[in-house]
Amino acid sequence: MAQNDFRILKVVDSLLLQIKGIEEKIDDEMERISFIESQIISKQKELESCNSILKEIHQNSSQVEKELHEVENEIEKSNSHMLKASSQKEVEALEHEKENLGKKAEDLQETLLNLMEQDELNTTKSKELDEFITGALSSKKDIQQEVDKTTNELSEEIEALQVDWKSDAKNLSDSSKAILKNSLKQFSKSHPFTHLNGNSCKLCGYSLDSTLLRAVEDCKNLEICPGCNRIFIINET
Ligand SMILES: [Zn+2]
Numbered sequence: 248m249a250q251n252d253f254r255i256l257k258v259v260d261s262l263l264l265q266i267k268g269i270e271e272k273i274d275d276e277m278e279r280i281s282f283i284e285s286q287i288i289s290k291q292k293e294l295e296s297c298n299s300i301l302k303e304i305h306q307n308s309s310q311v312e313k314e315l316h317e318v319e320n321e322i323e324k325s326n327s328h329m330l331k332a333s334s335q336k337e338v339e340a341l342e343h344e345k346e347n348l349g350k351k352a353e354d355l356q357e358t359l360l361n362l363m364e365q366d367e368l369n370t371t372k373s374k375e376l377d378e379f380i381t382g383a384l385s386s387k388k389d390i391q392q393e394v395d396k397t398t399n400e401l402s403e404e405i406e407a408l409q410v411d412w413k414s415d416a417k418n419l420s421d422s423s424k425a426i427l428k429n430s431l432k433q434f435s436k437s438h439p440f441t442h443l444n445g446n447s448c449k450l451c452g453y454s455l456d457s458t459l460l461r462a463v464e465d466c467k468n469l470e471i472c473p474g475c476n477r478i479f480i481i482n483e484t
Pocket residue numbers: 441448449450451452453472473474475476477
């Protein structure tokens with residue numbers, strides 16, 4: 248096989264690596280959007296649960312208010328009974344009842360105060376979450392514009408590099424073309440080439456025996472790594 252094929256494959260290797268680098272940059276850009284999206288979703292969930300807590304607090308408050316109102320009515324009733332009481336025994340019974348009702352009213356008032364406190368805390372929290380979400384949605388819009396612009400530019404760079412390596416690959420011998428095509432198909436999501444690191448594959452660490460090592464270094468034929476199936480490229484050729 249011609250040395251020329253190796254020269255071409257070296258260029259293809261480097262162009263494909265450049266493309267991979269740019270694709271990683273695009274992924275980083277996309278990551279910015281998914282990061283802010285996940286933040287928004289988590290705050291929206293928090294807001295939902297905060298609002299349902301508020302709803303529960305409001306329901307409880309009106310229930311307690313109703314109960315308190317009833318107890319106050321009962322206290323009034325027992326006051327008017329007191330005025331009409333005819334015996335000492337009756338007065339004592341009414342006083343006992345009033346005392347109990349008074350305690351009940353105090354307890355209900357305390358519960359109501361606690362609920363009001365919780366209401367205030369959760370209302371503040373809900374407002375803060377709402378503000379955060381509104382802000383994050385607006386930043387997301389700005390970031391999306393930036394990301395779109397950058398990824399468009401990067402995609403254009405990739406397209407130009409694709410044209411470059413494909414036109415280079417046209418000059419390969421038929422057998423090398425077939426091997427490259429096969430490798431590209433197999434490693435469409437990664438990279439079809441590997442290099443030597445001493446006498447091992449740089450990518451998978453496979454240790455080459457002396458025969459294979461010599462064949463790779465001779466650069467007469469395309470050699471495939473038995474460990475990861477990538478084509479060996481020697482930088483020195
Ligand atoms: Zn390997």
